Amino acid sequence: MTPTPNESDWWRQPAKPLHRPAGEAAARRQAQLTKPPGALGRLEAIAIQLASMQGRERPALERAQITVFAGDHGVMAEGVSAFPQAVTGEMVKNFARGGAAISVLAREQGVRLEVVDLGTVNDPGPLDGVIRLRLAPSTANFTSAPAMTESQFEQALAAGRAAVARAAGAGAQLFIAGEMGIGNTTAAAALACGLIGLPAQLMAGPGTGLDAEGVARKAAVIDRALACHAGQLAEPAEALRRLGGFELAAIAGACIACAQKGLPMLVDGFIVTAAALAAVRMQPTVRDWLLFAHASAEPGHGHLLQMLGAQPLIDLNLRLGEGSGAAVALPLLRLACALHNGMATFAEAGVSEKHG
């Protein structure tokens, strides 16, 4: 008999299986639409993939939710970002006032946007649209200690799961996780190196705009962190607790919860992909529920996408985060559904089919 997991082990439960018959029905429909078979390229594959996720021949993406998880990083003491730590809390206020890139992208597309404040050094205080789940002002500096205590880690994972439950409760058909946390490209790179076993040099990039010297310093900081936690990183959840951040753990929790609930997740750039890789390592069945939005300009992103066998939808040289790349790619998914659902078949339109 399989033992019932503890509530704190919820993330060990597998994903909901995909609905293969709905995907097969969608593939048959695609072959009947008035176009040469395959002519809509990856838009056809996306519609079929969404059909097997949603368990219906005609998938729909009218309602989506974006949750931006914010948190500060102890590793900022090592001078790893081009921007000061205060920006994390300041940007939480900017999200609430509607002035950030993700605020515009959400508003423009009628997508629900919420922010979860998991702990910032510069406390923005209570704000409309911001859920306060502050675990600490920041994580610990992971060059000398685990980023999170076990209790903080559990609460951060649960914060991601709770956001997915709110999205599902509001009828969302797609979930986008965003992040805000100055220094989090360092955490994402360290986590990726810890999970994959790559040297820091391949994962450290400019983030918000470090110069070559800054990137070299960042790589050295990551190497020190990897040395500090050597021998403790075999379990992916433990790698995430030691080298991640509050928002990275919440996003990993959200990936797993989406997959368990059967809600597709559109993955953003470098940071969200690092958290998604941790989620897939923690629970491999999660991979089926992830769609990849864009190729970030952050140099390590290509390695992460390759590890996940992921082909992103767009490549616009974005390097912002906040979920912005996913929000920019969302219209493509919506158009894939509209084409799939709205085009006439050869029979309906009286158009002659291909020879033979």
Ligand SMILES: Cc1cc2ncn([C@H]3O[C@H](COP(=O)(O)O)[C@@H](O)[C@H]3O)c2cc1C
């Ligand atoms: C004004 C501003 C808005 C942002 N929105 C997202 N990020 C992005 O930059 C940060 C990661 O880069 P690094 O590791 O180099 O600090 C994260 O907060 C990420 O979301 C921002 C950064 C800034 C400065």
Ligand SMILES: O=C(O)c1cccnc1
């Ligand atoms: O791709 C990302 O997620 C990213 C890259 C640079 C800075 N912030 C986020």
